[in-house]
Amino acid sequence: MKKVGLGLLLSVFTFVGIAQEYNEKAEEYSKTITAEDLKKHLSIIASDKFEGRETGEKGQKMAMDYLIENFKSYGIKPIKEYGYIQTFDLLEQKTENIQLKIGEETFEVLKDFTVSPSVILKRAIESEIVFVGYGIEEGNYTSYKGLDIKGKAVFIMDGMPGKTELAGKWLMKDRIALAKEKGAIVVLYHSLKLKDNLIKYEHYYSTPKLTLKEDVKDKQTIVIASTTELTQTITKAAGLRWKKILRKGINSEKTKALTFQLEVNKPTEKLTSENVLAFIPGSENPEEVVVLTAHYDHIGIDGDKVFNGADDDGSGTVSMLEIAQAFQMAVKDGLKPKRSILIMPVSGEEKGLLGSKYYTNNPVFPLENTVANLNVDMIGRYDENHEEGDDYVYLIGSDKLSSTLHKVSEKVNELYTEIELDYTFNDENDPNRFYYRSDHYNFAKNNIPVIFYFSGVHEDYHKETDTVEKIDFEKTARIARLVFLTAWEIANRDNRIEVDGE
Numbered sequence: 150m151k152k153v154g155l156g157l158l159l160s161v162f163t164f165v166g167i168a169q170e171y172n173e174k175a176e177e178y179s180k181t182i183t184a185e186d187l188k189k190h191l192s193i194i195a196s197d198k199f200e201g202r203e204t205g206e207k208g209q210k211m212a213m214d215y216l217i218e219n220f221k222s223y224g225i226k227p228i229k230e231y232g233y234i235q236t237f238d239l240l241e242q243k244t245e246n247i248q249l250k251i252g253e254e255t256f257e258v259l260k261d262f263t264v265s266p267s268v269i270l271k272r273a274i275e276s277e278i279v280f281v282g283y284g285i286e287e288g289n290y291t292s293y294k295g296l297d298i299k300g301k302a303v304f305i306m307d308g309m310p311g312k313t314e315l316a317g318k319w320l321m322k323d324r325i326a327l328a329k330e331k332g333a334i335v336v337l338y339h340s341l342k343l344k345d346n347l348i349k350y351e352h353y354y355s356t357p358k359l360t361l362k363e364d365v366k367d368k369q370t371i372v373i374a375s376t377t378e379l380t381q382t383i384t385k386a387a388g389l390r391w392k393k394i395l396r397k398g399i400n401s402e403k404t405k406a407l408t409f410q411l412e413v414n415k416p417t418e419k420l421t422s423e424n425v426l427a428f429i430p431g432s433e434n435p436e437e438v439v440v441l442t443a444h445y446d447h448i449g450i451d452g453d454k455v456f457n458g459a460d461d462d463g464s465g466t467v468s469m470l471e472i473a474q475a476f477q478m479a480v481k482d483g484l485k486p487k488r489s490i491l492i493m494p495v496s497g498e499e500k501g502l503l504g505s506k507y508y509t510n511n512p513v514f515p516l517e518n519t520v521a522n523l524n525v526d527m528i529g530r531y532d533e534n535h536e537e538g539d540d541y542v543y544l545i546g547s548d549k550l551s552s553t554l555h556k557v558s559e560k561v562n563e564l565y566t567e568i569e570l571d572y573t574f575n576d577e578n579d580p581n582r583f584y585y586r587s588d589h590y591n592f593a594k595n596n597i598p599v600i601f602y603f604s605g606v607h608e609d610y611h612k613e614t615d616t617v618e619k620i621d622f623e624k625t626a627r628i629a630r631l632v633f634l635t636a637w638e639i640a641n642r643d644n645r646i647e648v649d650g651e
C-alpha cells in the first residue's frame with residue numbers, strides 16, 4: 150500500500166458519506182439474467198459445431214459472429230472505426246527448424262533443450278560461451294566478476310548447493326533477467342526439472358505457439374533451457390568435472406573456450422483474431438468506462454476430440470451476453486448508466502492472455518479513463534473444496550488496487566445476491582497464482598482495479614469432457630447477476646472508484 154494521503158482520507162470519507170443503497174430497478178434488470186437464456190446460448194457456442202473456439206480458427210470466428218449478432222439484437226450500436234470488433238495480428242510457430250551446435254556436437258530441440266520466446270524471427274547466432282556459475286549478485290559478491298558478457302552467450306547453473314536460502318531468493322527467472330540486463334544475447338541455463346517436464350508435458354511443448362505480432366522483435370535475447378545431460382556434455386567440453394561442479398560450483402576462470410552456434414528458422418504462420426466490443430455509452434461521464442471481460446476462445450480440437458470449453462470460458466462468455474442485454478433493457482427504459490460500459494468477450498486467452506494484452510496495449514478507450522475491469526472465467530461448476538449446490542464464488546484481486554472497489558463489491562453482494570464470497574485464491578501466497586492467470590491481469594498491470602470471478606477448477610478442466618450438461622446454470626446466473634449489479638454500481642455511483650493500492 151502507498152502511504153495514506155489526503156486523497157485517500159477524503160475518498161474514504163466520501164464513501165461513508167454516500168452509502169450504497171438498495172436499488173429496486175437494478176435488481177429488476179438483474180433478474181432478466183436467467184439460467185434458461187444462459188443455457189440456450191451455451192448449448193450453441195459450446196457445441197461440437199464450434200470446434201472448441203480456438204484462437205484464429207473457424208470456431209472462434211463462429212463464436213464471434215454469434216456474439217455480435219446477439220449484441221446487435223439487443224440494440225447495441227457499433228463503435229466508430231471499430232464496429233463490433235478489435236482485430237489483432239498473431240504469429241504462430243511450431244518448435245522445429247532449430248539447429249544448436251556447441252563445440253563440435255549438435256543437439257536436438259525438445260530432447261536436449263527448449264528455446265524461448267516460443268516465436269522467434271529467423272536468427273543465426275555464433276558466440277563463445279561465458280560460464281557465469283550461478284549467475285547471481287548478492288551484496289559485494291557477483292558471479293560476473295571480471296567477465297564481459299555483452300553480446301555473448303552465457304551459461305548459468307541451476308540450484309545452489311549448500312546455500313538453499315540464496316537459491317530460493319535467486320530464482321532462475323531472476324538470474325536470467327540479470328544476464329539480460331548485462332547484455333547477454335543468449336542465456337543458456339541448466340534446468341534440473343527440464344527432462345521430467347519434457348516427458349510429462351510433451352503435448353504442451355510440441356503444440357504450435359502463438360504470440361502477438363507486435364511483440365516479436367528483431368533482437369530479442371534467446372533463452373535456452375538445458376537438460377542435465379546436455380549440461381554435463383557442455384561442461385565436460387569446457388574442461389570441467391561434473392562432481393567438482395556439484396561440490397564447488399563453476400570457476401569461470403578454469404573453463405576452456407567453447408563455441409555456441411544457433412540457427413532458428415521456424416516456419417511461421419500469420420493469423421488474425423478478434424476481441425468483440427459491445428459498448429453502452431454513459432449519460433453523465435461517458436468518457437469513463439467500466440470494462441467487463443470473459444474469454445470466448447478455448448483450446449480447439451485434437452484429432453476427433455472437440456474441447457467444448459463449456460465452463461472454460463463458455464460460462465463467462467454467455468454471461469456477457471446476458472449482462473449486456475440487462476444493461477440494454479435499462480437503456481431502453483431511459484436508464485442509461487452514468488458511466489460507459491464496455492462488454493468485451495476477448496480471444497487469445499488460452500494462448501497467453503493475448504486478446505486482453507493487445508487491448509491494454511492498444512486500448513479503444515484510454516486506460517486512464519478505464520475505471521475498473523470485471524473479468525469472469527469459469528463460473529458454472531463446483532471445485533473440490535465445495536459441494537454441488539454450494540452458493541459461492543471466488544473473488545480475486547478486488548482489494549488489491551482499490552479499497553473502494555472491494556467495499557462496493559461486498560456491499561452489492563450483501564444488498565442483492567448474498568453469495569458466499571470466497572477469498573482463498575486472493576492470498577498473494579497461494580501457489581495457484583490465479584491473479585496472474587486470466588485476462589483481468591493485463592488491466593491490473595496497468596493499474597486498473599479488477600475483480601476476477603471464478604468458481605475453481607474441476608476434473609474436466611482443459612479436457613474434452615468440459616461439456617454443457619455439466620454446467621449448473623442457476624449458479625451461473627446468480628454469479629452473472631452479481632457481476633451485473635457490481636458493474637451497475639460502479640457505473641452509476643457519484644464518484645469514480647479510486648486507486649489507492651498497488
Ligand SMILES: [Zn+2]
Nearest residue numbers: 461462526527
Ligand atoms: Zn479460462
